[in-house]
Amino acid sequence: MITRRTFVTAAAAAAALGPHARAADPVKAAWVYIGPIGDHGWTYAHDQGRLDVEKAFGDKVKTTYVENVAEGPDAERVIRRLAQEGNQIIFTTSFGYMNPTLKVAQRTPDTVFEHATGYKTHSNMSAYNSRFYEGRAVCGTIAGHMSETGVGGYIASFPIPEVVMGINAFQLSAQKVNPDFRTRVIWVNTWYDPAKEADAAKALIDQGVDIITQHTDSPAALQAAEQRGLMAFGQAWDMTSFAPKAHLTAIKDNWGPYYVDRVQAMIDGTWASQSTWWGMTEGAVEITPYNERVPANVVAAAEAVKAEILADTNSVFAGPILDQSGAERVPSGTKLDDGALLTMDWYVAGVQS
Amino acid sequence: MTEAIAIAILMTVIGAATPILLAALGELVVEKAGVLNLGVEGMMLVGAVSGFAAMALTASPLAAVLAAMAAGTLAALLFGVLTLTLTANQVATGLALTIFGIGLSALVGEGFVGRTVDVRPPPFPAPLAEGAWSRLLFGHDALVYVSLVMTAAVWLFLTRTRAGLILRAVGESDLSAHSIGYPVIAVRYGAVAFGGAMAGLAGSYYSTVLTPMWAEELTAGRGWIALALVVFAAWRPWRLLLGAYLFGAVMTLELHAKAAGVSLLAPEFLAAMPYLATVLVLALISLRRGPGAQAPACLGRPFKPAH
Numbered sequence: 001m002i003t004r005r006t007f008v009t010a011a012a013a014a015a016a017l018g019p020h021a022r023a024a025d026p027v028k029a030a031w032v033y034i035g036p037i038g039d040h041g042w043t044y045a046h047d048q049g050r051l052d053v054e055k056a057f058g059d060k061v062k063t064t065y066v067e068n069v070a071e072g073p074d075a076e077r078v079i080r081r082l083a084q085e086g087n088q089i090i091f092t093t094s095f096g097y098m099n100p101t102l103k104v105a106q107r108t109p110d111t112v113f114e115h116a117t118g119y120k121t122h123s124n125m126s127a128y129n130s131r132f133y134e135g136r137a138v139c140g141t142i143a144g145h146m147s148e149t150g151v152g153g154y155i156a157s158f159p160i161p162e163v164v165m166g167i168n169a170f171q172l173s174a175q176k177v178n179p180d181f182r183t184r185v186i187w188v189n190t191w192y193d194p195a196k197e198a199d200a201a202k203a204l205i206d207q208g209v210d211i212i213t214q215h216t217d218s219p220a221a222l223q224a225a226e227q228r229g230l231m232a233f234g235q236a237w238d239m240t241s242f243a244p245k246a247h248l249t250a251i252k253d254n255w256g257p258y259y260v261d262r263v264q265a266m267i268d269g270t271w272a273s274q275s276t277w278w279g280m281t282e283g284a285v286e287i288t289p290y291n292e293r294v295p296a297n298v299v300a301a302a303e304a305v306k307a308e309i310l311a312d313t314n315s316v317f318a319g320p321i322l323d324q325s326g327a328e329r330v331p332s333g334t335k336l337d338d339g340a341l342l343t344m345d346w347y348v349a350g351v352q353s
Numbered sequence: 354m355t356e357a358i359a360i361a362i363l364m365t366v367i368g369a370a371t372p373i374l375l376a377a378l379g380e381l382v383v384e385k386a387g388v389l390n391l392g393v394e395g396m397m398l399v400g401a402v403s404g405f406a407a408m409a410l411t412a413s414p415l416a417a418v419l420a421a422m423a424a425g426t427l428a429a430l431l432f433g434v435l436t437l438t439l440t441a442n443q444v445a446t447g448l449a450l451t452i453f454g455i456g457l458s459a460l461v462g463e464g465f466v467g468r469t470v471d472v473r474p475p476p477f478p479a480p481l482a483e484g485a486w487s488r489l490l491f492g493h494d495a496l497v498y499v500s501l502v503m504t505a506a507v508w509l510f511l512t513r514t515r516a517g518l519i520l521r522a523v524g525e526s527d528l529s530a531h532s533i534g535y536p537v538i539a540v541r542y543g544a545v546a547f548g549g550a551m552a553g554l555a556g557s558y559y560s561t562v563l564t565p566m567w568a569e570e571l572t573a574g575r576g577w578i579a580l581a582l583v584v585f586a587a588w589r590p591w592r593l594l595l596g597a598y599l600f601g602a603v604m605t606l607e608l609h610a611k612a613a614g615v616s617l618l619a620p621e622f623l624a625a626m627p628y629l630a631t632v633l634v635l636a637l638i639s640l641r642r643g644p645g646a647q648a649p650a651c652l653g654r655p656f657k658p659a660h
Contacts (some may be wrong), residue, residue, distance in 0.1 A: 036459060038568030068570070153612070186611045189621060193573040194564040199365050199605050203612035206361035218566040223469065242469050242566060325361040352614050 027266050030087040031065040032078055034094035035192045039235040041217035042191065043067065043255070046093045046116075051254030056260045060267065062291045071096025079104045083111045091259065092116065093265065094191070095160055101125060105116075111221055114262060117162050117227070119342055123272050128258055129162070131279030133169035134309045135251030138287050139213055139233045140170035141305045142248055144177025145298040146231060147211045153204030154185045155197055155214040155221050156353075161344045163215045164218050167168055168348045169316050170213060173305065175350050194220040205230060211248075222246055238288040248294055249302075252286040260341040277338065279313050280306065317341065322349040355415060356417040360485050362609050367497060369467040370601025372397075372558040372572075374500045376579035377586070377593055378507050379551025384583060387524035387651035391447025392432055393552050394576025395454020400425040400553025402458040405560035405567040406465055414495075417561050418554065426546050428454060439539050455570060465567040467630040472565050491503060493561045497553065501594070503551075508590035517519035524649035527656040537656050552576070554644020581631040587638060588648065600627045 009289050015216075031050050035043040041339025048065050059115035064087065069078050075097045082090050083104055091114045092101045098118035105113045105125040110290040113125040119205045121127050143152045152174060169184060174181040184207065186200045197216050204212060212232040219242040225232035226243035234240070258278060278284035287306060290299050308315045314337065319330035324347050330336055347353055376393050383390050390396075404421030408414065432450050435441045475482055475492050482492035510515040522530045523540045531537045559571050582600060588592035603626045607618070638647065 016391060038459060038463065038569040040467050040568060057445070184612060184614070186608055188608070189624065190573075192570075194571055195369070195559060195573060195575070196604070196608075198564045199369060200608045200612070202361070202365050203605070203608040206358055206609070207612040216567055219566060223564055223566065227472065241467050254377070315543070 026060050026062045027057075027089065027263060028085075028087045029061055029063050029266075030082040030085075030090045032069050032075065032082070032090065032092045032094075033065060033067040033099060034069065034071065034096075035217055036067050037065070039217050040219060040239065040242075043093070043217065045236045045253040045273045046091075046255055049259045050091075052256030053263050057267075061263055063222055069097075072100070076100035079113075080108070083108045087111065089114065089263065091262075094163060095158075112266070112273075113131060119275075121275055123273055124277065126262075126274050128262075128276040128278075130253060130284040131277060131313055132162070132251060132253070132285060132297060133311060133316060134166045134279045135285050135287060136166045136169040137173040137215070137309065138302050138305050138331075139249065139251065140173030141177060141302050142233075142290075142294060142298055143170070143211045143213070143231075144174035144181050146182065146248070146294070147174075147178070147303060149205075149208050149210045150178055150180050150182065151209050152181065152183045153201065153209035153212040154183050155200045155204070155212065155216055156187050157191050157216050158189065159187065159345075161342055164347065165341050165344045166215055167351055167353070168344065171282065171348050171350045172316065172321065177301070181350060183351050188216060188353075190216065192217045192294050194310055195219040197221050198224045201225060201232075202228075203309060219243070240288075240291075245291075245293070248291045250288040252288050254284050254286050257283055263289070280309055281313070314338075323347065324349055324351060324353075333341075357485055358609075358613075360489050362605070363489055365465050365494070365603050365605045365609070366598060366601045367493060368563055368601075369604045370597040371494075371497050371500050372555040372563070373575055373579045373582055373600060374504070374597035375496065375558065376552045376555035376576060377597060377601055378500070378503050378590065379402060379548035379555075380583050381586070381588060381590065381593060382507060382520070382551075382580060383544045383548035384652055385524045385588060385649055387527055387540050387649050387654065387656070388436065388541050388545055389443045389447065389653040390432055390450070390545060390548055391444060391580065392428065392450025392454065392576075393548075393579050394572060394574065395451035395458075396428045396549050396552035397424045397556035397559075397572045397576045397579075397607070398429045398454045398458035398570065400556030401560040401571050402462040402465070402556075402567055403553065404557025405565075406461070408470045408565075412471070414561070415639065418496075421553040421557030422550040423553070425549040425551070425556065427549070429517055429545045429549020429552070430542070431523040432549075433542050436655065437541050437545070440657055443653050443655065451576065459569045462567045462569065466569075468566065470560060470561060470565045472650070493654050494558070495567065496558050496562065499554075504590050504594045513589065520594060521649070524651055527651045527654070531656070537658065544643075552579075555579070578627050581627050584648075585627070585631045585634045587634065603627060 029161040033043040037047040089112050093116045095117045101113050101115045105122045117129045137325040171183040198220040201221035210230045212225050214235050221234045222243035232246045236253045238250045240247045314335040317336035319334045320332040321330035323329045400421035403424035404417040407420035408417035435446045436443045476495040477491040523537050527537050569612045582596050586596045606621045
């Protein structure tokens with residue numbers, strides 16, 4: 001296991017070893033993670049993608065990763081180190097790595113970079129993301145059917161478009177089922193703090209929320225829901241083992257196909273900078289098996305939403321959509337396009353943030 | 354605000370306060386003996402993973418508690434050997450202990466990721482905790498009551514016993530204590546071991562009570578809050594209790610406010626509050642003259658007995 005600290009010494013030792021990789025050598029690919037690979041959520045999912053790359057290419061690729069890298073100056077140092085060490089493709093897997101990645105990309109033109117969940121690109125830096133909101137729409141549909149209090153709780157990390165569109169997709173889909181449905185949001189200002197996530201879940205439950213979803217990386221909120229006999233959704237990976245009764249389904253991030261695709265492009269010499277936004281259609285977003293407590297008609301409704309999304313991903317944000325002030329943001333008959341989604345900074349009516 | 358919600362809020366405040374109180378009580382004794390152990394976070398993590406492992410393997414709450422305390426003690430003794438016997442720098446060694454604890458707990462815990470354990474019931478008979486208010490009194494995990502008893506015990510020990518007096522003497526003036534024949538190093542070893550056991554216990558509160566699971570860096574920096582708390586409380590046990598509940602309230606109240614649809618203050622400000630409060634108290638302490646509220650005079654100073 002490599003942590004940020006041991007990595008620095010290991011990298012220094014490796015740098016002393018001599019010249020960079022030659023053409024015949026395996027492609028060196030590196031990943032930078034925001035949390036521990038043992039978080040059983042976001043970082044875990046990315047690491048499963050890295051393992052898929054190892055499985056797909058065998059000795060033709062050599063992968064490394066650095067976990068627990070804080071967003072900010074720390075990240076820049078780690079990314080630069082990885083580039084200096086001879087990694088040819090570097091995946092940086094958190095929104096806050098965007099500017100550090102860009103900075104390093106501009107200075108090391110021979111290395112290519114892939115940044116997750118951001119919007120900036122460069123001649124040697126791609127942006128990639130998954131349409132998690134598609135999964136949120138399925139969860140919202142289930143919540144609309146199954147919530148008895150009509151209030152869903154949403155534990156959110158930071159108010160970036162990624163998180164905002166997830167909240168909106170959840171609320172929009174839930175209110176299609178139950179027009180009175182409300183989504184109550186708590187910002188915890190962290191991606192990973194199990195105790196705080198659990199406290200946030202309890203606070204929401206005490207205020208009448210009976211179904212919880214989260215945009216943070218640990219299963220703590222699910223455990224809180226389980227203890228109180230309520231319902232919740234898994235995040236990034238199937239979290240059933242933490243909450244066998246409460247866990248209705250999970251949005252699974254499947255990064256493997258994208259990582260394999262990009263490393264293949266490196267090997268073929270066809271890599272080019274691009275912006276990729278894959279979703280259910282490409283298998284990047286999956287809905288894990290439904291809990292047996294979800295009734296058949298609700299499963300059918302969830303599957304119907306899934307089919308709708310597979311046919312047209314932007315159907316989630318079809319008008320009419322009102323914002324919190326009651327003004328119409330998206331008129332009937334139109335849909336929000338990807339550009340509008342990626343800069344989303346407003347909440348739909350029914351979101352209490 | 355209804356009564357039920359008020360009680361629910363108090364329940365989470367107590368939940369957030371208990372582990373930092375436990376860890377801070379241990380560190381208070383350590384610092385009173387003149388040793389500064391910055392490895393609280395590391396010892397908590399080692400305790401958290403050991404407690405969880407013991408609980409997962411044996412399903413015995415007692416085994417979990419003992420394993421957590423033993424693991425914390427071992428980590429602390431490692432610190433003791435380095436700083437007390439080998440007189441290494443305490444600040445550097447403490448920081449190293451935290452980094453070591455993060456890595457070691459991640460390694461040991463690898464096989465336990467993705468598992469969960471049953472939360473043990475409160476120590477009192479279930480009917481006792483039925484009403485809302487009686488739940489507030491009797492509905493907590495055993496460690497909540499342990500932390501309260503330990504606060505009193507630490508206070509009694511430090512202020513009312515001969516052993517406590519010796520420990521304080523060692524912390525205030527190691528040379529004087531040594532010259533009149535007290536075993537300075539042995540006393541400090543004892544204090545450091547106690548601090549480790551308490552930190553381990555605090556860690557197990559996260560992994561077996563609050564969020565019954567193991568994940569890397571589960572305690573997410575609470576060890577640093579415990580360290581700040583000791584200074585905030587000016588090394589006094591009862592003030593430590595007060596401070597722990599205050600910090601616990603700061604950490605959870607904003608969540609409840611937002612759940613209710615009110616936003617009190619910027620969350621970033623609230624997250625910084627424990628540290629801001631500590632800096633403020635430090636400033637106040639240095640302004641005030643007179644004994645009692647100052648840091649132990651020998652805090653962080655290695656002791657090398659003259660031959």
